[in-house]
C-alpha cells in the first residue's frame with residue numbers, strides 16, 4: 690500500500706488532492722480543527738488517516754507525526770505534499786512583526802519541520818524506497834507583487850528550499866518538485882477579504898481601498914483546483930517528474946513578466962495597473 694502525506698486537507702487544493710487520490714492510495718492528511726477531522730473521517734472512512742495539528746506548533750506537530758511512524762515503518766512513504774499555506778497581505782512597511790513571522794512560519798519553517806520528520810521514510814533511511822516530495826509553491830515564488838510581499842518572500846524561500854532539498858536528496862533518489870500555481874479557485878484569498886482595511890489610513894490607503902474589489906474580480910478568472918490535482922497525479926506516476934510546474938492561464942506572458950522584461954519597465958506596469966484599481970491581484 691502506497692502512502693501519501695498531505696498537509697492542510699480541510700479545504701482547497703489539499704482537500705481536492707485527498708478526494709482525488711483516496712481511491713488509489715492511503716492518505717494521511719493534516720487539519721487544524723477536530724471538526725474537520727471528524728467530517729473527513731465520516732466522508733472517507735479508512736481510506737484516510739487524519740492528524741490534528743497546527744504546523745506552527747512544533748511539539749504537537751512532532752507528536753502527531755510520530756504517532757503514524759509505526760504505519761510508515763511498515764510501508765514507507767510514497768509522497769509528501771507540502772500544501773498547507775496562508776497569505777498575509779499588507780504593505781511591508783506596516784505589516785506587524787508577528788504577522789510577518791507567522792507568514793514565514795507556516796509557509797517556510799513548517800515545511801522543513803514536517804519534511805525532516807518524514808525524510809527517513811521517504812528514503813534517507815536505506816530501509817525505505819525512495820519517495821517524492823511535492824511543494825505547493827506559487828507564481829508568487831517567481832514574481833514579487835506589492836502589498837503581497839510577505840507571501841511572495843515566503844514562496845521565494847520555498848522555491849529555494851525545493852532546490853536545496855532536491856540537490857541534497859539526489860544521492861537517495863528522492864524526487865523533489867514544486868508546483869507554481871497562479872490564481873486557483875479556493876478559499877485562500879477570500880479569507881483575506883477585509884484584511885487590508887487596517888492599512889487604509891497609511892500612505893498606501895488609496896490603492897488598498899479597492900483591494901477587496903480586485904480580489905473578487907480576479908477570483909472570477911481563477912483556474913479550477915483540478916488543474917493542480919491532475920499535476921499532482923502526473924508527478925506521482927512519473928519516474929522522473931519535472932523540477933517545477935508553472936500553472937498559469939498565460940504562461941508565456943507570465944514568464945516574460947517574471948524573467949525577461951526589465952525590472953523598471955515591470956515596476957511602471959505594475960503601478961499603472963494598481964492605479965486603475967480594477968483587475969489587479971497579487972498572483
Ligand SMILES: NC(=O)c1ccc[n+]([C@@H]2O[C@H](COP(=O)([O-])OP(=O)(O)OC[C@H]3O[C@@H](n4cnc5c(N)ncnc54)[C@H](OP(=O)(O)O)[C@@H]3O)[C@@H](O)[C@H]2O)c1
Pocket residue numbers: 696697698699700701702703720721722742743744745771772773774775795825826827828869870871872873874875876877878880972
Ligand atoms: N489558491 C490559490 O490561488 C493559490 C495559488 C498559488 C499557490 N497556492 C498555495 O496552495 C496551497 C493551498 O492553498 P489553498 O489555495 O488550497 O488555500 P486554502 O483553501 O486556504 O487551504 C489552506 C490549507 O492550509 C491549512 N493551514 C493554514 N494554516 C495552517 C497552519 N498553521 N497549520 C496547519 N494547516 C494550516 C488550512 O487549514 P484551515 O482550514 O484550518 O485554515 C487549509 O487546510 C498554499 O500553500 C497556497 O499558498 C494557492
